[in-house]
Amino acid sequence: MSADVLTPVVDDTPAAPPGAGRARLIYGWLWPKALAIVLVLAFWQVIVWSGWRPTYVLPAPAETLQTLGGMLGTERFWSAITTTLTRAVIGFALALVIGTTIGVLVARIRPLRLAVGSLITGLQTMPSIAWFPLAILLFGLDEQAIMFVVVLGAAPSIANGVISGIDHVPPAFTRLGRVLGASPVSLYRDIVLPAAMPGYVAGLTQGWAFAWRSLMAGELLVIIAEKPSLGAQLEFARQFSKAPQLLATMLVILILGMLVDGLFSSYSRRLRRRRGLDVGV
Amino acid sequence: MTTAEAADANTIPILEAVGLTKVFGTGDDRTVALQDVSLDVAPGEFVTVVGASGCGKSTLLNLIAGLDQPSAGTLTVRGNVALMFQDATLLPWLTAAENVELALKLRHVPKAERRARTAELLGIVQLDGWGSHRPHELSGGMRQRVALARCLAQDAQILLMDEPLGALDAMTRDHLHDEIETVVRDQGLAVVFVTHNMREAIRLGDRVVLMGSHPGRILHEELIPLPHPRVMDSPEIATRAADLTRRLKSQGHAHVG
Numbered sequence: 410m411s412a413d414v415l416t417p418v419v420d421d422t423p424a425a426p427p428g429a430g431r432a433r434l435i436y437g438w439l440w441p442k443a444l445a446i447v448l449v450l451a452f453w454q455v456i457v458w459s460g461w462r463p464t465y466v467l468p469a470p471a472e473t474l475q476t477l478g479g480m481l482g483t484e485r486f487w488s489a490i491t492t493t494l495t496r497a498v499i500g501f502a503l504a505l506v507i508g509t510t511i512g513v514l515v516a517r518i519r520p521l522r523l524a525v526g527s528l529i530t531g532l533q534t535m536p537s538i539a540w541f542p543l544a545i546l547l548f549g550l551d552e553q554a555i556m557f558v559v560v561l562g563a564a565p566s567i568a569n570g571v572i573s574g575i576d577h578v579p580p581a582f583t584r585l586g587r588v589l590g591a592s593p594v595s596l597y598r599d600i601v602l603p604a605a606m607p608g609y610v611a612g613l614t615q616g617w618a619f620a621w622r623s624l625m626a627g628e629l630l631v632i633i634a635e636k637p638s639l640g641a642q643l644e645f646a647r648q649f650s651k652a653p654q655l656l657a658t659m660l661v662i663l664i665l666g667m668l669v670d671g672l673f674s675s676y677s678r679r680l681r682r683r684r685g686l687d688v689g690v
Numbered sequence: 691m692t693t694a695e696a697a698d699a700n701t702i703p704i705l706e707a708v709g710l711t712k713v714f715g716t717g718d719d720r721t722v723a724l725q726d727v728s729l730d731v732a733p734g735e736f737v738t739v740v741g742a743s744g745c746g747k748s749t750l751l752n753l754i755a756g757l758d759q760p761s762a763g764t765l766t767v768r769g770n771v772a773l774m775f776q777d778a779t780l781l782p783w784l785t786a787a788e789n790v791e792l793a794l795k796l797r798h799v800p801k802a803e804r805r806a807r808t809a810e811l812l813g814i815v816q817l818d819g820w821g822s823h824r825p826h827e828l829s830g831g832m833r834q835r836v837a838l839a840r841c842l843a844q845d846a847q848i849l850l851m852d853e854p855l856g857a858l859d860a861m862t863r864d865h866l867h868d869e870i871e872t873v874v875r876d877q878g879l880a881v882v883f884v885t886h887n888m889r890e891a892i893r894l895g896d897r898v899v900l901m902g903s904h905p906g907r908i909l910h911e912e913l914i915p916l917p918h919p920r921v922m923d924s925p926e927i928a929t930r931a932a933d934l935t936r937r938l939k940s941q942g943h944a945h946v947g
Contacts, residue, residue, distance in 0.1 A: 581775065581777070582781065584779075585779050585781075588772070588773045589792065589793050589796045589840075590796055590797065590844075591796050592796075595795075595796055599795070603781070603783050604781070680783075683783065684782035684783055684826065685825065685827070686782075
């Protein structure tokens, strides 16, 4: 009749051990990534040694990293990164608002869903670079053309994340909401939306990947004078055959994309762990 | 209706169902889930409903809870209704305390009162100190206690229970029998408890209602005048269970455990 009888079942519930546990966690997270980098560098070096292409076209890792180190000291590089990241944040934020709004409306309103549901998936499969000719016609070679394509690239994934998140809310939860007397608003705020979070975060992660890709495509095509960006830096490096600079910039783009993706997936893992859902490696 | 409570002229039933019928679908798909079900429950009475799966027990609870509308018949419910499901249906992103608190929040209980009331309710179901745990960190029995606390938070006078202990091991179930009995008595709740386990029905019920299927209907009602708390393995319960099971079988419904 007392909880004591049941206590042994959960008494040693694992609260994440602090200190040493955290160091282990970071180590466990770090070494596969370090290994991946070592593998890539080794592969790259082997190709350079094979003499497949001259080194002024395909420089060795060491030279590239040296160029990267030099780049980090220039004001132009930081200004480029700032421009690109600002565009990414603004574009993603716009896509977040638009995609979430559309997602909730489509999930809730049946006729809208029949009409727009498949269109959203269609838009998602559309390569974002195919939008650029139209974007340039509409907005000119301007900031807005880039934003337009970034939003079109990311919003469908985010909307789809919302829709699938809401679709996968267990019917038992909505039933519970009705039993507890939830109003339509509180049913959404307190039960449906929190229950849909894992699907939503998956949509955001994919949306970020599309936003980042669209942004890079945009920066290659829409180069604005006196406004250095990572994409523009790639394009100039190609035009002036500065191979080490080109590869160094590519590394920066790759690492930035991975870092943000890492943020999303660590948030997603925390979310799932808190709910007792299985969390893979 | 021959219940002890109904015999008392002062007692108005808290729940009155007359000729309840529920039909799903039309034409060839037409299924009569419930046919002409009449049932009175007095305040504070513990009624258990036994029947094979598919006899419309859950449909009956859905109607009483207002989740569905009857096709025919009348239903009078004089009080708030809380419903407890077979799986606890706790929200996994909330802690045990927050799950209970949600019920208070949806009832518009002022924020200042919620925390104290939640702690009090967790105390009633013997879960002092477990409030900060998440559902997946609790055992099946503890999850059902949280669900029970959440039902109490609804400030209901009628508690509907849809096989709430069906998924638990025998020992945990026995504990919860005692506890549900105590809590329900202390809070003065009327209970409609659905189960497919005849001995559980006799262990808990002031009155046992037997239901048959196709279509779902009431076959028999019996008062259980044994004193509480009862022991599930006692010979009195075994004898009555055998007798009632025989009765159910003679009506052609053998799938009751």
